[in-house]
Amino acid sequence: MQKELQYVHMDKQARQISRAVTLKDVAAAAHVHVSTASRALNPATRGMVADDVVERVRMHARELGYRGDPLAASLRTGRSMLVGVLVPDIANPLFSPILGGINEILNAQGYYTIVSDAGTEQDAQLDLVDALIGRRVDGLILATASRNDPVVNHCLERNVPIVLVNRSEATQRAPAAVSDDVLGMKLSVDHLIELGHRRIAHLGGPQHISTGYLRRVGFEMAMENHGFPRDGLTMEFASAYTREAGHKAAKMILLKHPEATGIVAANDLLALGIYQALQELGRHCPGDVSVVGHNDMPFVDMVQPPLTTVRIGHREMGVEAARLLVRELRRETAARMNVVLAPTLVERASTARPNHGIGMRS
Amino acid sequence: MQKELQYVHMDKQARQISRAVTLKDVAAAAHVHVSTASRALNPATRGMVADDVVERVRMHARELGYRGDPLAASLRTGRSMLVGVLVPDIANPLFSPILGGINEILNAQGYYTIVSDAGTEQDAQLDLVDALIGRRVDGLILATASRNDPVVNHCLERNVPIVLVNRSEATQRAPAAVSDDVLGMKLSVDHLIELGHRRIAHLGGPQHISTGYLRRVGFEMAMENHGFPRDGLTMEFASAYTREAGHKAAKMILLKHPEATGIVAANDLLALGIYQALQELGRHCPGDVSVVGHNDMPFVDMVQPPLTTVRIGHREMGVEAARLLVRELRRETAARMNVVLAPTLVERASTARPNHGIGMRS
DNA sequence: CTGAAAGCGCTTACAG
DNA sequence: CTGAAAGCGCTTACAG
CATH class of the missing domain: 3.40.50.2300 (Response regulator)
Structure with missing residues (x-):
């Protein structure tokens, strides 16, 4: 208590954030009422004031360095x-x-x-x-x-x-x-299909977020379009859009589905998690597994290998x-x-034709 | 004008951000004066009010969902x-x-x-x-x-x-x-020296910013410490802390001083610019040139090669x-x-012993 | 311990 | 076109 009072006291002597000039000062200098000064300075109400008065007020405002008080204005106007x-x-x-x-x-x-x-x-x-x-x-x-x-x-x-x-x-x-998250996934899937991949998995994001949800749906739709029924698809979901969560989910995919030759991630961070998982398992990208990200976030062109990803404006x-x-x-x-x-696909080095020796086995 | 008035009008009918309950409401409900309510609710002044009154006011405040108005308070208190x-x-x-x-x-x-x-x-x-x-x-x-x-x-x-x-x-x-920017550079330089480098250049940052300035000074001091006089040092400066500016300055260094086997950058972004320049010139990191960054910013461990850099807390x-x-x-x-x-050095793969066939000449 | 009043700096109906 | 007044929602000397 005592301490607080002391602070308050110190405040009073030290605090001097010199925000001096108010509308009142300007009005006094221009010899008009504060309400007139207010109108003259506000573009929306300037029309109500005589031109010469406007000029006078503005001049004094400029001279005094009047800055207005947004706080007071907000309190009044809402x-x-x-x-x-x-x-x-x-x-x-x-x-x-x-x-x-x-x-x-x-x-x-x-x-x-x-x-x-x-x-x-x-x-x-x-x-x-x-x-x-x-x-x-x-x-x-x-x-x-x-x-x-x-x-x-x-x-x-x-x-x-x-x-x-x-x-x-x-x-x-x-x-x-x-x-367009659905379109983004179509771009990704079509790209892998075109390269010759058939065993394509999805590393999904959180399903309570639209990006995670719609990219998953987009993946399903795109795959279905190429003749892969929904209920046969390989998907794992990360609990968050982080490298760590991606890493964890990627391991699940790679361990449970070693036959997958391509993974489409819901996001770049997740894709980087795949890189990490691949490295730990001694597998290579794109040699063993192609990876597609989503977002084309900064630096993703400088990782090894440079990430193929969906660019969003x-x-x-x-x-x-x-x-x-x-x-x-x-x-x-x-x-x-x-x-x-509409997003676009940026093809970099993380996607390539699948290694047929391994990839094509049923 | 007319248009603006129209908006104002629409505002009035639509705007209803229902921020209803004020201190006045609470005071009325608790049957006290608004000033008493204010004191009861503010921890710093609560002591001035009888305990039972405080309780009553707080209860009503809670019930009414009183949230206070920071704007009004600020206007009053400054x-x-x-x-x-x-x-x-x-x-x-x-x-x-x-x-x-x-x-x-x-x-x-x-x-x-x-x-x-x-x-x-x-x-x-x-x-x-x-x-x-x-x-x-x-x-x-x-x-x-x-x-x-x-x-x-x-x-x-x-x-x-x-x-x-x-x-x-x-x-x-x-x-x-x-x-400690000077220390950070000492760490970087000592590391390269220890690996056997002697031709070490500095890619500096903007000199009007302390980090750019002090890291340059730190570089000079560290080199001097190892017997390299200041006026013989190779330094180029980037105009900004960006990959692009780093790329440009790096090219200057690499072209004018092909004998350099190590470059200490003032910052990671600049170091990434060096990577880019090296690649364009067909030279390799760390095979031909070792690179040290500064900051250990996110993702710098995933670029190729993973960047040796100074970690800052x-x-x-x-x-x-x-x-x-x-x-x-x-x-x-x-x-x-x-x-x-105090920063620390994180050794990764962008630094190695210099290639003696080239690096040690003159 | 509590109330009544002033005031932070604006804006805006209300008159004239 | 301009002035006088009220009020946005608070806090805080000032009395009692």
């Missing part, structure tokens, strides 16, 4: 020009270009972006969202959504505009900008997500809309 | 429990563990963190900082500092508590948590930076302090 962005793991370089694209659009519209590492715990995510709402964010972009996401629910209930990016929900309750995805949010923020009464980007 | 963190490039995975460490400490102290990609343009950085100050951040952690940084200047002038992380200034105007660095900031925020009157972490 708006903040702030957009919150939630990512599941800021350490994942995958999200950087998405964030870049989001920023580009939002900044151009005058919005300022707060990105938060939301982690994967649901309660923490909800708390975080509440904190952001408390800060009056005008809207939220979620890169964290599961196929049935409680945060989405929460925001919908509280009527906070949201947009999903990269991951969508099972039921389209919110606009989303995503990659992540930056563009961010751009589209931001555009969708701007529409929401304007409450434009348009139909709910999703943006689905 | 404090926000918000800390801004500026990184030069959120896409660089290097910063993730730093951010993780910062968050861990700050969250535990009740602070909420806003991380912003500050880019490299000075004006934009200053604007960003002003925006954050306008939002009443209590302090700032900068991972962006140059050796003489205008943002640091700006914050110092406005008396905003700051701490530097990863990069320090030339004159210690603000507390910093950094790695990035997470710990973030932790220490956050601790320094907490000290600043409390205005504890202690001496200015820097935390300098």
